[in-house]
Amino acid sequence: xxxxxxxxxxxxxxxxxxxxxxxxxxxxxxxxxxxxxxxxxxxxxxxxxxxxxxxxxxxxxxxxxxxxxxxxxxxxxxxxxxxxxxxxxxxxxxxxxxxxxxxxxxxxxxx
Amino acid sequence: xxxxxxxxxxxxxxxxxxxxxxxxxxxxxxxxxxxxxxxxxxxxxxxxxxxxxxxxxxxxxxxxxxxxxxxxxxxxxxxxxxxxxxxxxxxxxxxxxxxxxxxxxxxxxxxxx
Numbered sequence: 001x002x003x004x005x006x007x008x009x010x011x012x013x014x015x016x017x018x019x020x021x022x023x024x025x026x027x028x029x030x031x032x033x034x035x036x037x038x039x040x041x042x043x044x045x046x047x048x049x050x051x052x053x054x055x056x057x058x059x060x061x062x063x064x065x066x067x068x069x070x071x072x073x074x075x076x077x078x079x080x081x082x083x084x085x086x087x088x089x090x091x092x093x094x095x096x097x098x099x100x101x102x103x104x105x106x107x108x109x110x111x
Numbered sequence: 112x113x114x115x116x117x118x119x120x121x122x123x124x125x126x127x128x129x130x131x132x133x134x135x136x137x138x139x140x141x142x143x144x145x146x147x148x149x150x151x152x153x154x155x156x157x158x159x160x161x162x163x164x165x166x167x168x169x170x171x172x173x174x175x176x177x178x179x180x181x182x183x184x185x186x187x188x189x190x191x192x193x194x195x196x197x198x199x200x201x202x203x204x205x206x207x208x209x210x211x212x213x214x215x216x217x218x219x220x221x222x223x224x
Binding site: 100 | 146153154169213215
């Protein structure tokens with residue numbers, strides 16, 4: 001079967017750093033995605049990893065270890081607007097096929 | 112910017128009604144998807160399509176069908192709506208290249224009474 005696990009909720013304060021973990025067990029692997037979803041809005045793309053290592057994009061970074069079936073999203077210098085759900089998704093098959101999503105992690109940032 | 116448009120933001124229907132959810136994208140994407148999103152369950156794939164007139168079942172296709180007569184339009188059909196189909200429905204599209212991003216519509220919150 002396909003399984004993607006991530007924590008349900010996390011809290012942090014403005015200016016802090018938070019790491020959201022994602023572990024996956026899928027029939028195949030062809031890329032891992034992170035999406036951000038604010039309440040009442042559509043998910044928007046944050047990052048994509050297909051090779052092991054860290055991808056940095058401004059305040060956000062994403063890490064992948066394929067051998068461990070593990071990824072994390074790192075958010076630095078947290079801002080109130082970062083309060084949202086963060087969705088981990090895996091493409092299990094070839095390019096163009098559908099993504100399998102985890103249940104999402106709701107991050108609350110307080111001042 | 113890519114735009115994925117879902118025809119209704121909120122929809123209220125009665126049990127047994129036939130329901131059509133429409134999705135249109137303006138970037139000539141080959142791939143289109145329908146997900147539903149429920150609290151505590153995340154996004155679950157209902158159906159997807161790689162090309163016109165092609166469709167593939169996702170993880171939860173029961174009670175749904177789809178239609179893709181034109182490349183830009185992907186419709187989700189609830190043949191006979193039931194209360195357990197009350198949900199947020201999200202349409203998405205993408206190019207079939209390596210790191211393709213999914214572009215989502217704003218979603219349709221469907222309530223079946």
